Amino acid sequence: MRGGTVAVVGGSIAGCAIATAAARAGAGEVVVLERTRGRLEDRGVGLCIHDERAVELGASGALPEGIAAHPLRRRRWVVRDDADGAGGAGGNGGAGGSAGGRVIWEQPFPFHSYHWGLLWRGLRASVPDSVVYRQGETVTGVEGTGTAGAEVRLAGGSVERYDLVVGADGYRSVVRAAVCPESRPHYAGYVCWRGNLDAARLAELGDAADSVPEAVTTVCFPGGTCVVYRIPGPTGPRVNWVLYAPPPRDGQLRFDDPTSFPPGGLTPELARHLAALLDREFPPYWGRALALTDPADTFVQPIYDLEAARTAAGRLLLAGDAASVVRPHNTSGAAKALQDATALADGWRRAESFEELLCGYEETRGAAGRELVALARRLGRAQVERTPAWAGMNGSEMEAWWRGQLAGAPGIGGRAMTP
Ligand SMILES: Cc1cc2nc3c(=O)[nH]c(=O)nc-3n(C[C@H](O)[C@H](O)[C@H](O)COP(=O)(O)OP(=O)(O)OC[C@H]3O[C@@H](n4cnc5c(N)ncnc54)[C@H](O)[C@@H]3O)c2cc1C
Structure with a gap:
């Protein structure tokens, strides 16, 4: 599939990786809408990636070379x-x-x-110049569960239209609220x-x-x-x-x-x-x-934790923490976000329509997210x-x-x- 317009809501780990993946796979126009102005601040700082996941993500291009580890x-x-x-x-x-x-x-x-900050900076630096990364843009709602494109509402009141909207907006995702309003974080x-x-x-x-x-x-x-x-x-x-x-x-x-x-x-x-x-x-x-x-x-x-009932609907798709919130015992959050981006790029190259792309993504990433949530619940029960x-x-x-x-x-x- 070539061309098409994509909005990525959220420009953190998942957002940068998804924008890069979509642009490299052939999307015509990719826009990132990130509410934070300036540099994203570190919030806890450390995270880990399994060595085998890192090799796989390095080969797919989702994990850029040269990031300190x-x-x-x-x-x-x-x-x-x-x-x-x-x-x-x-x-x-x-x-x-x-x-x-x-x-x-x-x-x-x-x-x-x-x-966290060095990983984010490495991912941000590898976002292609063709991607427009807009900061200070808070998305207040999205619509697009049908097949005729999706709309993004911004805090200033404007509405923008895209072929695909990806929710990479973290555990309190507004995109998820449109894809599966019944899925709520569980304390x-x-x-x-x-x-x-x-x-x-x-x-x-x-x-x-x-x-x-x-x-x-x-x-x-x-x-x-x-x-x-x-x-x-x-x-x-x-x-x-x-x-x-x-x-x-x-x-x-x-x-x-x-x-x-x-x-x-x-x-x-x-x-x-x-x-x-x-x-x-x-x-x-x-x-x-x-x-x-x-x-x-x-x-x-x-x-x-949160097990999203779906990771895709109509022209909306979820990635990273927006798609599933996994208790941190599993040490998988960043790797999972980068795998979501890899899956999007693979699907984009193979698919002939957005319907096919979203359907294939849901099949693979929906199941992966649910499995991680279930494993991390068992870890949390045993360890806490x-x-x-x-x-x-x-x-x-x-x-x-x-x-x-x-x-x-x-x-x-x-x-x-x-x-
Ligand atoms: C600033 C920050 C620091 C972090 N630090 C650590 C850390 O030190 N260790 C660790 O293990 N994990 C950390 N995390 C979490 C970790 O990055 C994630 O679990 C994982 O990498 C997947 O991230 P994500 O991109 O899916 O979600 P997140 O990293 O949560 O990113 C979501 C992004 O979406 C933006 N956003 C949310 N809502 C809207 C909206 N309505 N409109 C526009 N933008 C929106 C947020 O500002 C944020 O940048 C951090 C997350 C953030 C945001």
């Missing part, structure tokens, strides 16, 4: 070692305990980590605290619990987990952490409605809650490491909602526990695209 090879699961709950002076200080915690299991972790019942700090600051802790830069550490505690890993940064390596736990029960915050608490920085009450959690549950080294995070680089957000008695588990019990979560899936990080 840090190799991660192993994942260590650690518990607070209560033989030394108060913390030894060194990495292995105390009465048989370790300030870094006790390793209960280690598994391969074939991923690379990225800095997982817990929150995620995230932060990042200059990796050089770990030297202040004076011990070596993080001496393996290629290892991811997952701190396990009753009712939650925290994943800590290194990422590249604009001015040097950083440490990124993501901590899942039940919500603070102070009665002031509501998390069950996606509009009630957008991702944001900490109030003094939330900062106190986090500090108490680190002190109570974490191995001393990791509690102190996370406490080095600048409050301005610490965020909290409720965890949602119904945590096992970690401290008593050995390596083979951990392995069986992990296989139970996968329930036959080959692993986390998303699946290979079917040819």
Whole structure:
């Protein structure tokens, strides 16, 4: 198929990749409508892509070369070692305990980590010049579930008409509201605290619990987990952490409605809650490491997931988080968004009509999204909602526990695209 006009709503990871894919596949005119003015701000900073997905996405052109990435090879699961709950002076200080915690299991972790802002800048730079990337454009609604093109309404009141509108507008997508209004985000019942700090600051802790830069550490505690890993940064390596736990029960915050608490920085009450959690549950080294995070680089957000009933309708199509919101335990959000773009480009080259394109996209990407959501729900249940008695588990019990979560899936990080 050649020619045709395309509007992409949202110019983040999925939006940049979709615009590039559509332009390269032969669309006549591609416009990105992004509500943010200026540079998109980082919001949590770290993300990971599975090595096999990265190879596949590099070959399809969806993941441009040259974007800084840090190799991660192993994942260590650690518990607070209560033989030394108060913390030894060194990495292995105390009465048989370790300030870094006790390793209960280690598994391969074939991923690379990225800095969100550097990944976005790499994707933005590879958007072809023929694409018009318009910032400060908020889309307030779309229409186009029939077969006669689609309309986009902008905040200023104007209406624009396109052959195809792609919703790459994230978890609160306005395009999804037109494609499948019945699909709503579902609150997982817990929150995620995230932060990042200059990796050089770990030297202040004076011990070596993080001496393996290629290892991811997952701190396990009753009712939650925290994943800590290194990422590249604009001015040097950083440490990124993501901590899942039940919500603070102070009665002031509501998390069950996606509009009630957008991702944001900490109030003094939330900062106190986090500090108490680190002190109570974490191995001393990791509690102190996370406490080095600048409050301005610490965020909290409720965890949602969403299984869209459809990813395409008429002349509307959904990509990235707009199509499915997957709990982050699966480490698949960015890879999935780039796979959606690859699928769009492949479909565009093969299809002879928009109907054929949208039908083929729904068949492949709808199923992929639903599978990711289901897997991440199982991971969230096992790692946050119904945590096992970690401290008593050995390596083979951990392995069986992990296989139970996968329930036959080959692993986390998303699946290979079917040819
Ligand atoms: C600023 C930002 C920072 C992020 N930082 C991280 C991170 O550090 N780590 C991580 O794992 N994930 C991060 N994410 C999420 C991650 O990018 C996504 O899970 C994944 O990459 C898929 O992204 P997406 O492009 O589908 O959705 P999103 O990244 O959510 O992008 C949606 C885009 O659509 C725009 N938009 C939304 N509604 C409208 C509208 N009505 N009109 C016009 N534009 C609209 C938004 O401004 C945004 O740019 C971040 C997302 C954003 C927006």
